Amino acid sequence: QKEVEQNSGPLxxxxxxxxxxxxxxxxxxxxxxxxxxxYSGKSPELIMSIYSNGDKEDGRFTAxxxxxxxxxxxxxxxxxxxxxxxxxxxxxxGGTSYGKLTFGQGTILxxxx
Amino acid sequence: NxxxxxxxxxxxxxxxxxxxxxxxxxxxxxHVYWYRQLPEEGLKFMVYLQKENIIDESGMPKERFSAEFxxxxxxxxxxxxxxxxxxxxxxxxxxxxxxxxxxxxxxxTRLTVV
Numbered sequence: 598q599k600e601v602e603q604n605s606g607p608l609x610x611x612x613x614x615x616x617x618x619x620x621x622x623x624x625x626x627x628x629x630x631x632x633x634x635x636y637s638g639k640s641p642e643l644i645m646s647i648y649s650n651g652d653k654e655d656g657r658f659t660a661x662x663x664x665x666x667x668x669x670x671x672x673x674x675x676x677x678x679x680x681x682x683x684x685x686x687x688x689x690x691g692g693t694s695y696g697k698l699t700f701g702q703g704t705i706l707x708x709x710x
Numbered sequence: 711n712x713x714x715x716x717x718x719x720x721x722x723x724x725x726x727x728x729x730x731x732x733x734x735x736x737x738x739x740x741h742v743y744w745y746r747q748l749p750e751e752g753l754k755f756m757v758y759l760q761k762e763n764i765i766d767e768s769g770m771p772k773e774r775f776s777a778e779f780x781x782x783x784x785x786x787x788x789x790x791x792x793x794x795x796x797x798x799x800x801x802x803x804x805x806x807x808x809x810x811x812x813x814x815x816x817x818x819t820r821l822t823v824v
Binding site for chain 1 (some may be wrong): 752780817818
């Protein structure tokens with residue numbers, strides 16, 4: 598079992614729709630969770646962090662965390678073609694006091710006009 | 711407000727040469743992480759450093775790879791005697807403190823071994 602697993606892609610949604618990206622993790626001790634966006638040939642860009650169960654909203658992005666189910670998701674509302682990228686779920690490794698991250702393999706999102 | 715600066719952006723080395731990748735963290739950040747992204751693979755942790763200290767190098771290959779973060783100057787990831795399998799994108803990330811785990815990535819160095 599992979600430590601951090603993301604729903605297989607690629608994911609294609611029409612412009613204006615909601616894109617839903619999912620991620621599960623195996624380390625029950627994990628406390629910090631992040632979503633990064635990576636455009637092709639570019640570096641990962643932090644778009645959301647979440648630490649507590651429930652929802653966290655920032656503009657068109659909503660991160661959801663359920664520690665009991667070891668599940669974290671990212672919703673993108675009113676998707677735009679500029680949202681087309683690879684989305685990386687990252688989990689801070691449990692048992693460390695520093696920010697060592699384990700990444701999922703990424704989900705490629707395409708938003709078509 | 712400069713972000714994390716990595717150089718060079720692209721590096722081509724012949725098999726057997728040495729590669730030196732540099733990373734200057736964001737202003738005020740003293741914690742540096744190196745990650746490697748192989749083609750068609752996800753980001754993998756390599757090493758975590760604070761000034762003058764290697765804290766966690768559990769992701770570093772046992773041979774040919776080394777890292778440092780001196781008191782003055784950038785962090786350096788050094789790969790000796792490069793092989794084709796070392797071709798990848800190497801990313802550096804920095805954070806403000808040990809407990810603050812929001813890490814910001816540099817633009818990366820794309821290493822090609824020919």
